[in-house]
Amino acid sequence: MVYLLFTFIFTLGLMIGSFLNCLIWRLHTGEGMMDRSRCPKCKHKISWYDNIPVLSYLFLLGKCRHCKEGISWQYPVVEFVTGVLFLLAFMVEFPIDFEILNLTSFFIIIKSWFVISVMIIVFIYDLRWYLILDRVMIPSFIIVFLLNLASGYLSGNLVEILWKSLICGIIGGSFFLIQFLISKGKWIGGGDIRLGFLMGLVLLWPGVIIALMLAYISGAIISVFLIMIGKKKWGSQVPFGIFLSTATIVTMFWGQVLADWYLNLILVT
Numbered sequence: 001m002v003y004l005l006f007t008f009i010f011t012l013g014l015m016i017g018s019f020l021n022c023l024i025w026r027l028h029t030g031e032g033m034m035d036r037s038r039c040p041k042c043k044h045k046i047s048w049y050d051n052i053p054v055l056s057y058l059f060l061l062g063k064c065r066h067c068k069e070g071i072s073w074q075y076p077v078v079e080f081v082t083g084v085l086f087l088l089a090f091m092v093e094f095p096i097d098f099e100i101l102n103l104t105s106f107f108i109i110i111k112s113w114f115v116i117s118v119m120i121i122v123f124i125y126d127l128r129w130y131l132i133l134d135r136v137m138i139p140s141f142i143i144v145f146l147l148n149l150a151s152g153y154l155s156g157n158l159v160e161i162l163w164k165s166l167i168c169g170i171i172g173g174s175f176f177l178i179q180f181l182i183s184k185g186k187w188i189g190g191g192d193i194r195l196g197f198l199m200g201l202v203l204l205w206p207g208v209i210i211a212l213m214l215a216y217i218s219g220a221i222i223s224v225f226l227i228m229i230g231k232k233k234w235g236s237q238v239p240f241g242i243f244l245s246t247a248t249i250v251t252m253f254w255g256q257v258l259a260d261w262y263l264n265l266i267l268v269t
C-alpha cells in the first residue's frame with residue numbers, strides 16, 4: 001500500500017516536472033500555455049507518446065523524432081529531479097506513519113511541492129538566462145503566504161504565522177536590499193531581493209538564515225572550484241539564484257538537522 005502511494009507521488013512529480021519544463025520554455029519565448037508543444041527546430045507538434053516524462057527521452061535517444069535535433073538534457077533531468085523531490089518531501093514530512101494525515105498536513109505537503117516547483121523554475125531560468133522573473137516571484141508570494149495562513153489557521157496560530165511570514169520575508173528581502181544599495185546594484189539584482197523575500201516566507205525563522213548561509217558557503221566553494229578548473233574568471237557573473245533555490249529546498253527538508261549540527265559545533269568547540 002505504501003509503495004503504491006510512493007509510486008503515485010513519484011509519477012505525479014514526473015508529470016509536474018514535464019509541466020515545469022514546458023512552463024520554463026514558454027516563460028522564455030512568451031508562447032501561450034494552451035498551444036501544443038513543438039520541436040523548437042523543425043516545429044513539428046510533439047505527440048503524447050513522445051512526451052512521456054523521462055521514458056520518451058530514452059526511447060528517442062535524446063533526439064527529435066522528425067529532424068533528429070538533440071533534445072536538451074534539461075528535460076529528463078528536471079522531470080526526474082521533480083519526481084525524486086516530490087517523493088522526498090512526502091517522506092520527510094511524514095516519516096513514520098500516515099495516521100497523522102489530516103488537513104493541516106495536506107497544506108504542508110502542498111506547500112512543499114509548490115516551493116519545489118518554483119525553485120526548479122528559478123534554478124533553470126537563472127542558470128540559462130541569468131534572470132529571476134517577477135512573473136514567477138509575485139504569484140509565488142501570494143500562494144505561499146496564503147498556504148502559510150491556511151496551516152496557521154488550522155493549527156490555531158493564525159496571527160503568529162501572519163507576523164512571522166511578513167517579518168521573515170522582510171528579513172530575507174532586506175538582506176539583499178542592503179547589498180543592492182551598498183553596491184548600487186552591481187553585486188545583486190532586483191530578482192535576488194524578491195527571491196530573498198520569498199525564502200523568508202517559505203522558511204520562516206530560523207530557516208531563512210540557515211538557507212542564506214548555506215547559499216553563500218556553497219556559492220563560494222563552487223565559484224572557487226570553477227575558477228580553479230578555468231571555467232570562470234574572477235569577477236565573472238554567477239547566477240546566484242541557483243544557490244539560493246537549492247539552499248531553500250535543502251533547508252526546507254533538513255533545516256532542523258542543520259541547525260542542531262551547527263549549534264553542536266559551536267557548543268563543543
Ligand SMILES: [Zn+2]
Nearest residue numbers: 039042064067
Ligand atoms: Zn524536430
